[in-house]
Amino acid sequence: MKIAMFTNTYLPHVGGVARSVQTLEEACRARGHEVRVIAPEFSGAEPSPHVLRVPAIQNFNGSDFCVRLPMPSIVRDFLDDFQPDLIHSHHPFLLGDSALREGWKMKVPVVFTHHTLYERYTHYVPLDSDALKRMAVQLATDYCNLCDAVIAPSESIADLLADRGVTTPIHAIPTGIEPANFEKGDGAGFRKRAGISGDSTVIGHVGRLAPEKNLGFLAEALIPALEASPGSIFLLVGDGDSRGKMLDRFKEAGLEDRVHAPGKLTGADLWDAYAAIDCFAFASQTETQGIVLAEAMAAGIPVVALDGPGVREIVRDGTNGSLLAACASAEQFSQALVEILGDPSLREKMADEARLSAREYDRVLCSDKMIECYTRLISDQPPREAPESSPWDRLVAGIEIEWELLAAKVSAVTAAVVETPATQARLD
Structure with a gap:
């Protein structure tokens, strides 16, 4: 199968998400699957035919994170050449939005791994506040519900997402190690x-x-x-x-x-x-x-x-x-x-x-669970329609996903003012 992974952090960045993406892509390739990664530019990154580096702001707000710049045509051309069977998003914003857009337009399943408790990282953003934390919770929750499957790295997070109102099927699969x-x-x-x-x-x-x-x-x-x-x-x-x-x-x-x-x-x-x-x-x-x-x-x-x-x-x-x-x-x-x-x-x-x-x-056990999830989603996906109808399909799908993404952001802004079931859920 062909898998496209979208991530806001990737090698040589050192961190849990970057390591998780690397571990998963290596495990998939070891089993004969094709993998492409879409990630922001990062200082010291080595060029690779398997990785699309999109232009990004380096060291955002003094952190070691990069924020990609909106250039959708680069991503579209890359995926048109690759034709993925499935898209795996590793963030609910920035390139995560791009993952959903492309998944809906190409009519392929989108998997999202909820790697991070985003509300506990808002100090990296100007104007950090409780309202911003609630926005982060609501945005991630709504993003989960726009995907076809959600991966929780632990049972604790799976339970939390269910309490927050995630209705998309949730699978608890940790990142594997060797x-x-x-x-x-x-x-x-x-x-x-x-x-x-x-x-x-x-x-x-x-x-x-x-x-x-x-x-x-x-x-x-x-x-x-x-x-x-x-x-x-x-x-x-x-x-x-x-x-x-x-x-x-x-x-x-x-x-x-x-x-x-x-x-x-x-x-x-x-x-x-x-x-x-x-x-x-x-x-x-x-x-x-x-x-x-x-x-x-x-x-x-x-x-x-x-x-x-x-x-x-x-x-x-x-x-x-x-x-x-x-x-x-x-x-x-x-x-x-x-x-x-x-x-x-x-x-x-x-x-x-x-x-x-x-x-x-063990990464063999963990990656087998992930690939099983991929395989099930792809087999359940209706066949893509004829190529001649795809431009119209993409236009309609593009309008639909932009509306859904806008609705999710409005919901997040509303959550900044009024508590929602997602923001009221607490992690034990």
């Missing part, structure tokens, strides 16, 4: 290169270092844990706006020598970094799936985390780590870290369970 990659990491080699003693216990964190990741809380929890565990090290892998603030906080506490922050790592360097960690610390509550947790567990690392969407599905308290209440204090988080770090036998037991948990996220 467990073997993380199992073969060279932790000893990484420690040697980083100057970390083999006798040290290492607390690790991997991810995009951004305000919505609750990194201030994490730093406050890590400081007493490091102080209580002589010789322990904090390994911070990743980059972002909050990196400097985190490092400054450790410096204020006199612990700058106990922190190793190599920045973004990929491939074997990342696998080695995971293998060097003894306990993984994770405080974010804005996730839709715990992909970095699955990676850590594949490397045999127990996790200490706060309860939240995407996290509760994989962290099993007392089994493969410690799952604390969402309202837990930094002191309680610190104590959980110290308990695991100070008990090698407990760490070993949790490590074995962690490896078993990671198998549920």
Whole structure:
């Protein structure tokens, strides 16, 4: 089958959505399917015949995200040449709108993955407010209902979308990982290169270092844990706006020598970094799936985390780590870290369970579920009409989808003023 993926973030951008798209497209190609990606221009991106880069504003509002510029003819020509059987949208706005437009005009199914709790990212937009958060919720909900299928990366998100009023069929399918990659990491080699003693216990964190990741809380929890565990090290892998603030906080506490922050790592360097960690610390509550947790567990690392969407599905308290209440204090988080770090036998037991948990996220299993969803949608789709009637069909479909997109945006603006069932739904 031929699959076109629309995404606002893509390689070499480092983040959950970009990684998810890459993992899925590689899995589809490995099974003999053709995949094309439509994404914004991004600094450092390598040209590829399989990827259409559309003009975009770089580093929007000081972030590392790009905002595409409206040039529909470029997308149309690209898809006319490719003739996809299905379109997979990874965002409900910008290129997500383009995905719907092309899907309706070409009369092919449109799948949408609800990767993000968009209302928790409105600080990247000027005039952030509660009203803007409600608009984001309503816009995403209405977008879901314009698609043929919705993918929720976890059961928590699937339940939330149903509560918000999504009537399109919802399938809970997480992004898969390759467990073997993380199992073969060279932790000893990484420690040697980083100057970390083999006798040290290492607390690790991997991810995009951004305000919505609750990194201030994490730093406050890590400081007493490091102080209580002589010789322990904090390994911070990743980059972002909050990196400097985190490092400054450790410096204020006199612990700058106990922190190793190599920045973004990929491939074997990342696998080695995971293998060097003894306990993984994770405080974010804005996730839709715990992909970095699955990676850590594949490397045999127990996790200490706060309860939240995407996290509760994989962290099993007392089994493969410690799952604390969402309202837990930094002191309680610190104590959980110290308990695991100070008990090698407990760490070993949790490590074995962690490896078993990671198998549920094997990308073969996850991609098989996604391809099954694709196949079902394509088989249920009525055959396309004769080519000579397509210009008229496209005109009518174009008018219909523009009306639906306009209605969705009006609905979102209304939600900014008046609560709706979607904005009233709460994530437990």
